[in-house]
Amino acid sequence: MSLATLTRLALAGNRTDAARVALTALSAMLASLAGFAALTMLAIPRPPGDPWQQSEQYVSALLREPGLRGGTAFALVLLTIPVLALAGQSARLGAPARDRRLAALRLAGATPGQVTRVAMLETGLAGLVGTFVGLAGYLVGRSVLHRPDANGQLALPTDVLPPVPAMAIVVLGLPLLAAAATVVLLGRVATTPLGVVRRAGRTGSPRPWPALLIGLGVLAAAMVEPIQWALRGAAVEWLALVVLLGIFGAVMGVIFGTAWISHLAGRTLHRHARRPAALLAARRLTDDPWASSRTFAALLAALIIAGGAAAFRASFQLRAELEQEQNRLAGFGGDGSYDSFYLNTMDLVDLAVAVAVAIAATGLLVTLVEGIVSRRRTYAALVATGVPRATIGTSIAWQILAPVVPAVLIALGAGYAIGRLLTGDLSQDGRTPDVPLEQLAVQGAGAIVAVLVVIGLGLLFLRSATEVTELRAG
Template identity: 85%
Template sequence: MSLATLTRLALAGNRTDAARVALTALSALLATLAALAALTVLAIEKPPGDAWQQSEQYVSDLLSQPGLRGGTAFALVLLTIPVLALAGQSARLGAPSRDRRLAALRLAGATSGQVSRVAMLETGFASLGGTLVGLAAYLIGRSVLHRPDANGLLALPTDVLPPVSAMAAVVFGLPVLAAAATAVLLRRVVTTPLGVVRRAGRTGSPRPWPALLIGLGVLAAAMIEQIQWALQGAGLEWLALIALLGIFGAVMGVIFGVGWISHLAGRTLHRFARRPAALLAARRLTDDPWASSRTFAALLAALIIAGGAAAFRASFRLHAEIEQEQNRQAGYGGEIYYNPFYLDTMNLVDLAVAVAVVIAVAGLFVTLVEGIVSRRRAYAALVATGVPRATIGTSIVWQVLTPVVPAVLIALGVGYAIGRLLTGGVGRGGPQPDVPLGQLASQGAGAIIAVLLVVGLGMLFLRSNTAVEELRAT
């Protein structure tokens, strides 16, 4: 099969396939913008002078101070985690109809490898379109936003451009990564002329081994001071890498741990529930506990970052209070000499976390609607046998909320623990910041409320997908 034929087949499909391609392209666009923004921050040249010589052409200290630029780029890279999770969730949209289309290609004589390449090309082309649009938006935005103020200072680093090789690596590397991820996801799938067969994958109940990843992530944060002492002279890059690996391990541990939580919640519901809705949810949770890990991956990643940001804010607030008190005792007037830079910076971090949560909730909505559409025949059969739609809707609420509530608490707790260990106290034996219970509670409650709103919107698709006519759907 020629490349032109593969390309034509990859671009074919119905409206659901078009929606999947559009969401995949949007995810690639957002990831491209975040990655290019991080590269731009890192591309700022250090002016002549000592290691701490500032770049005076910028308004924000995040850009002018060389010691803060690495953290700014790191935060931008973290924003790509929920975006990439959204891409993974978008790839599942319309999966049953795509499977039937691939099976039809097998019936027409295509090999299993060829239909796999069709799926890979579809994802790769969608991602390439998104990255190209993202590159164009970045270049146009860089030109439009290059507006020095009255003092000639810039709000954004629009005077620098990342190396062309680095930009090309982002624009062309993300589609290759997306296509490779599709190949990995299809490794247990065999497309036959009569349909799609999945090889035996995970069997048995999930185990709590992801707790080991969480423990390693927290341990890396706890040992950061000792590692810094051991790597004296090695630069901050190694510390940033160790911190990033620790955070990534903790994120993966929480995400994979939701599978174990879902299975345990399903068994508990099955044992104690008496209502049909809870029993239906219990069976779904025990049959496919890993679905929750896929569904809430982006949301939990964003909440871990939110918990860490809350720890940093509490530490900065304590430093500000100590600085104000010292200024009062010295007779300088704390309100005059207090520098609110770090607390103001945390406002930007909170805004970035809010954007990440919005992206994660969008991915959750895509996954929820896809779940309703893919199981429409089973739901229609239940309705045909007399099960009220309200019962099915309530079972979906049970299925979503039962694992997500403990998962949200664990994600915030892990994020706060890592952030607290990275910030440390104010000197050895000094005062320690209070636990920001109010902020953590508002973040957790906001995430759960957002999930409830998404479930409510998803219920709008339930009636149309539980009609008796769906029993004749192919």
């Protein structure tokens, strides 16, 4: 099969396929923009002379101070986690119809390898379009936003350009990563001429072993300060790698652990629930508890970052209070510049977290609507036998809220623990900041409210998906 034929087959499909491709391209574009921004931060050259010399051509201290650029780039890289999770959720949109289309290709004589390459090419091309759009947007924005002020200073690092090989890795690496993920997803599906057969996947109930990943992530954060003290500030890159691996391990632990939470919630509902909606939700949770790990991946990743940001904000607040107290004891007042700088920086981080939660909510909506549409014949059969639509809607809400509430608490707790260990003590007497319960509560409540809004929007599709005519749908 020629490349032109593969491309034509990959681009074929209905409106659902077009929506899946568009969402995949959007996710790739957002991830590439975050990657280009991180590369730009790292490309800012150090000024000659003193190691503490600042780059005075920038307005923001985040850009002027060399020691702050690595952390900012690291935060931008973390922001790509919920975006990539959204890409994974978008790839599942319209999966049953796509599987039937691939089965038709097998019936027409295509080999299993050719069918897999068609699916890979669809995802890869969508990702490539997204990264090219992201690259074009980055270059245009760099030109448009290059506006020095009256003092000749820049608000953004528009005077530097990342190395071309690094940018090429972002442009080409993200589509390749998406295509490889497609191969992994299709590994459990055998596309035959007579239909799609899903191979045996996970059997048995989930185990709580992901808690070990969370513990390893917290342990990695706890070991940073002793390692830094032993190396006396050397090997900063290795310390950053330890922190990154620790956060990644905690994220994976919380995501995989949601399957165990879902299974436990399903068993609890099945044992104690008396109403049909809760019993339906209990059966769904115990039959496929790993669905929750896929559904809430982006949201939980964003909340781990939110918990860590809350720990850093509390640390900066205490640091400012200690500085003001020292200034008062010394007999002169501080101008509050330290306080406003770091707290304003955390405002930007909180804004980035809010954007990540919104992206995660979008992915959750995609997954919810896809689940309703793919099971429309089952839901229509229940309605035809007399089950009220309200009961089905309530069961869907139970199915989402039962695992997500404890998972949100665990994600915030893990993120706060990692952030608290990274900040350390702030005074000679070992004074530590108070736990920001109010901010953590606001973050958790905001996530739950976002989930409730998504449930409300998703259930709008329930009426059309439960019409009696859906019983004759293919």
